Amino acid sequence: MCGIVGYIGYEQATPLLLQGLEKLEYRGYDSAGVAVYDGSRLEVVKAKGRLQVLSDLLDGGKKLTGTVGIGHTRWATHGRPSDINSHPQVSDSGKFAVVHNGIIENYMQLKEHLIRRGVKFVSETDTEVVAQLFEYYYKGDMVETLIKVISKVEGSYALGVISQEHPDQLLAVRKDSPLIVGLGKGENYIASDIPAILSKTRDIYRLEDKEIAVLTTGGVTVYNTDYEIVQKTPFHVDWDISAAEKGGYEHFMAKEIMEQPKAVRDTISPRIRNGEIVLDDIKLTRQQIQDISKIFIVACGSAYHVGVVAKYVLEKLTRKPVEVDLASEFRYRSPILDDNTLVVVISQSGETADTLAALREAKKLGARVLSIVNVVGSSIASDSDDVLYTWAGPEIAVATTKAYSTQLCVVYLIALYMARQLGTLSDEAYANYVDELQQLPDKIEQVLQNKAGIQYFASQYFNCHDIFFIGRNYDYAMSLEGSLKLKEISYIHSEAYAAGELKHGPISLIEEGTLVVALATQDQLFDKMVSNIKEVKARGAVVLGVTTEKHKEIEQVADYEFYIPNASDIMLPSLAVVPLQLFSYYIASMKGCDIDKPRNLAKSVTVE
Numbered sequence: 001m002c003g004i005v006g007y008i009g010y011e012q013a014t015p016l017l018l019q020g021l022e023k024l025e026y027r028g029y030d031s032a033g034v035a036v037y038d039g040s041r042l043e044v045v046k047a048k049g050r051l052q053v054l055s056d057l058l059d060g061g062k063k064l065t066g067t068v069g070i071g072h073t074r075w076a077t078h079g080r081p082s083d084i085n086s087h088p089q090v091s092d093s094g095k096f097a098v099v100h101n102g103i104i105e106n107y108m109q110l111k112e113h114l115i116r117r118g119v120k121f122v123s124e125t126d127t128e129v130v131a132q133l134f135e136y137y138y139k140g141d142m143v144e145t146l147i148k149v150i151s152k153v154e155g156s157y158a159l160g161v162i163s164q165e166h167p168d169q170l171l172a173v174r175k176d177s178p179l180i181v182g183l184g185k186g187e188n189y190i191a192s193d194i195p196a197i198l199s200k201t202r203d204i205y206r207l208e209d210k211e212i213a214v215l216t217t218g219g220v221t222v223y224n225t226d227y228e229i230v231q232k233t234p235f236h237v238d239w240d241i242s243a244a245e246k247g248g249y250e251h252f253m254a255k256e257i258m259e260q261p262k263a264v265r266d267t268i269s270p271r272i273r274n275g276e277i278v279l280d281d282i283k284l285t286r287q288q289i290q291d292i293s294k295i296f297i298v299a300c301g302s303a304y305h306v307g308v309v310a311k312y313v314l315e316k317l318t319r320k321p322v323e324v325d326l327a328s329e330f331r332y333r334s335p336i337l338d339d340n341t342l343v344v345v346i347s348q349s350g351e352t353a354d355t356l357a358a359l360r361e362a363k364k365l366g367a368r369v370l371s372i373v374n375v376v377g378s379s380i381a382s383d384s385d386d387v388l389y390t391w392a393g394p395e396i397a398v399a400t401t402k403a404y405s406t407q408l409c410v411v412y413l414i415a416l417y418m419a420r421q422l423g424t425l426s427d428e429a430y431a432n433y434v435d436e437l438q439q440l441p442d443k444i445e446q447v448l449q450n451k452a453g454i455q456y457f458a459s460q461y462f463n464c465h466d467i468f469f470i471g472r473n474y475d476y477a478m479s480l481e482g483s484l485k486l487k488e489i490s491y492i493h494s495e496a497y498a499a500g501e502l503k504h505g506p507i508s509l510i511e512e513g514t515l516v517v518a519l520a521t522q523d524q525l526f527d528k529m530v531s532n533i534k535e536v537k538a539r540g541a542v543v544l545g546v547t548t549e550k551h552k553e554i555e556q557v558a559d560y561e562f563y564i565p566n567a568s569d570i571m572l573p574s575l576a577v578v579p580l581q582l583f584s585y586y587i588a589s590m591k592g593c594d595i596d597k598p599r600n601l602a603k604s605v606t607v608e
Contacts (some may be wrong), residue, residue: 002029002101003073004179005196006160008170008215009187015061017071020189020196021051025597029073031086034058035097036069037167042097046086068167070160070190072099080124089128091135092119096163098134100127101192102156102177110152130159142166146173146212147225156353160190170215174207176379178351181205181213181220183234188215194237195394202237206377235377251595253397253489257581258448263402264574265441266391267409275434277417282370282386284342286421292342295322296367298330298358299346302400302484303407306346306372308477310411313570317419327354331361341367344414348395348403350378359383372410374403388414397596399488401581404481405444408574412437415570436568440575443565447578450562454579457544457560458586467492467515468506468541469580470499470532474573475519482517482580489598490588499532512540517583520547520554521564521572533557546579548572 003024007013017034032054033046043064047054051073058064072087088097104110107126110133115121119132130149137148142163150157156176163169172179172190182189182197182204189197190213194204205222207213211230212223222230249255271278295314297307307324314322325335327345337343343362347355350373359369359380371384374392381387390406416433419425425433461467467486469479479496486494497506499518510516516536520529526547533543534557545558548566555561564575588595 002192003196004070004099004101004158004160004190004192005072006070006099006162006170006172006190006215007187008068008168009184009217010067011187012061013066013069014058014064016200017069018051018055018058018061019199020191021071021073023195023198024073024191024193025051030081031083032071032073033086033088034064034069034071035088035090035099035162036064036066037162037164038064038066040164042090042094042162042164044088044090044097046083046088048081048083048086068162068170070097070099070162070170077103077126085123085125087125087127089123089125089131091131093135095165096131096134096138096161098127098131099160100130101158101179102175104129104153104157105155106153107155126155129153130157134161138165142169142171143212143214143223143227146171147227150175150210150225158192168216172207172213172215173210175209176353176356178349178378179207181207181215181222183220186217188217188220190215195396198237203234204237205232206235208382209379251397251585251589253399253401253585253595256395256397256402257578257585259393260402260405260578261441261445261448263390263392263406264409264444266393267406268413268437268440270391271413272434272438275431277413277420277434279388279413279417281388284368284370284386288368289418289421291340292320293338293340294342295320296330296335296337296341296343296362297322297324297346298327298343298355298362300327300352300354302404302481303346303348303352303355305477305481305484306404306407306411307344308480309408309474309573310344310415312474312477313411313415314418316570317415317425318422319424320418325358327352327358330358335362335365337362337365337367339366339368343367343369344372345369345380345384346372346407347378347380348374348390348392348400348407350375350380352380356380356383370414372407374406398598398601399485399584399595405574405577408577409437409440412571433568433570436571439567440571443567443575444578446565447575448582451582453562454582455586457562458583459590461515461542462490462587462590464492464515466509467494467517468509468536469494469496469517469519470502470529470536471496471519472499472525472529473522474569475499475521475525475529475576478519478573478576478580479517481577482519482584485581485584486587488601489584489595490591490593491599492587499529502532502535507535507539510536510539510541514539514541515544516541517544517546517580518558519576520545520551521576522569524569526551530554530557546576
């Protein structure tokens with residue numbers, strides 16, 4: 001959500017800012033802008049719409065010269081998308097320019113305070129308050145001023161600041177919103193995510209909350225809010241830059257769907273040794289596992305759907321009670337937790353605002369927190385008692401695919417590990433599950449090899465106005481994810497229902513020609529799903545049935561079928577989700593949608 005890039009060095013800044021912002025387009029945005037010191041003053045150019053509009057205005061960067069600058073892609077929160085509301089925002093005199101990700105929650109009080117003192121505002125944004133505060137408090141020292149500003153603002157922020165008073169400095173600070181510093185030779189960078197600067201440097205600092213970075217051509221100094229120097233250790237990015245490129249695919253989403261076998265293998269393989277699951281990353285002891293009275297799973301969006309699967313898996317294997325909560329609801333419902341409660345939080349970015357807030361609420365109430373995240377050193381990872389990383393690599397498309405699949409695999413690892421510690425599985429059952437887990441990458445590969453069947457089916461139904469997904473148990477969890485994927489990237493109205501609930505209302509929505517995707521992968525529930533398929537067929541529905549290779553009898557009731565390899569019940573979701581991802585992708589592609597950057601959505605939701 002929103003993107004920040006900043007540069008100070010010896011090269012022309014504007015082309016570098018545009019290149020960096022292009023790498024952050026996946027985060028979602030509706031306008032873009034840059035501010036560059038041209039040798040005498042700050043020049044600001046902003047434009048509503050795609051980054052290409054801004055690039056055209058600047059002739060690819062040639063029209064704005066200078067070697068220090070900041071750039072931003074904005075996703076509107078305060079004020080409609082417009083040139084004026086775009087970032088960077090500048091102070092009244094034009095001497096200070098600011099880019100900002102996050103939300104300043106007390107901006108109205110601060111704005112009224114400044115207006116009473118004669119400050120004139122031009123935008124509707126909360127960010128302009130930061131720029132105006134900076135000028136209001138400035139007494140000659142940039143760091144002192146920034147410390148004063150962040151003592152006044154409440155909320156979340158990642159800030160980049162430049163000034164014509166100190167054109168030899170670029171300042172950055174963060175709280176609850178990601179920001180990194182890239183280290184170069186004679187040049188340094190800031191960015192909200194690694195791909196923006198990966199072509200320029202692989203050595204970065206991850207700023208902690210309220211750490212202030214001062215970048216010059218000579219180096220980077222980091223301070224705390226007491227104006228004391230903080231010693232930082234650089235983090236070296238070792239994944240290949242090609243991982244953040246399309247690699248010949250039309251869309252990042254297509255590439256990431258096809259990368260799932262490798263991502264799953266990378267996540268699983270290091271954690272299985274000699275037939276045993278080994279989770280060296282966590283400090284949770286056998287006694288602590290035995291003492292767990294309840295498990296809460298907290299997440300948003302697709303990660304929440306992983307949590308729904310996790311509830312079924314954990315309860316079956318560990319016999320511990322599990323609740324699944326939307327992070328945006330969890331901390332507002334007065335959850336009952338104590339030191340025997342385990343809270344599992346799931347987030348691809350590790351920066352999801354609602355999930356991070358829920359984590360902190362859980363910690364405050366005494367619970368132990370185990371996080372499943374993809375980004376090393378992210379806020380959620382840092383704030384957790386234990387963290388298990390998914391090794392999915394960079395995921396660029398807004399609609400998650402490989403991050404979802406690797407999160408599922410970490411759930412299996414946790415559940416089997418805990419079951420082993422608790423003694424709730426026999427040795428034979430445990431060995432069988434571990435063996436099946438190791439087979440998952442190859443089975444996902446099998447599903448992908450049959451993608452042409454899904455592509456053909458999508459070509460027949462991409463003009464649908466309503467599509468329904470139904471399933472039971474694990475398949476219901478898959479229905480939730482399949483429906484969300486379709487909504488996210490194709491803009492088709494879609495709903496997911498537990499199949500047993502059809503007669504309690506939703507079946508009234510079925511009419512002649514309505515498309516229903518019916519998941520029937522669970523052996524013990526297959527016959528019941530056949531009955532539910534017959535119910536919607538009797539009302540005129542067209543049915544795509546998704547089931548395992550052993551259940552060929554689905555052909556007697558469904559109009560179309562897609563088969564996935566046979567597997568144990570708990571691991572079928574890892575296979576069933578793939579055709580749903582492909583279906584959504586092909587539908588959106590045939591409709592001509594902007595698949596990697598769907599409207600109104602952002603990759604990392606860093607505001608509530």
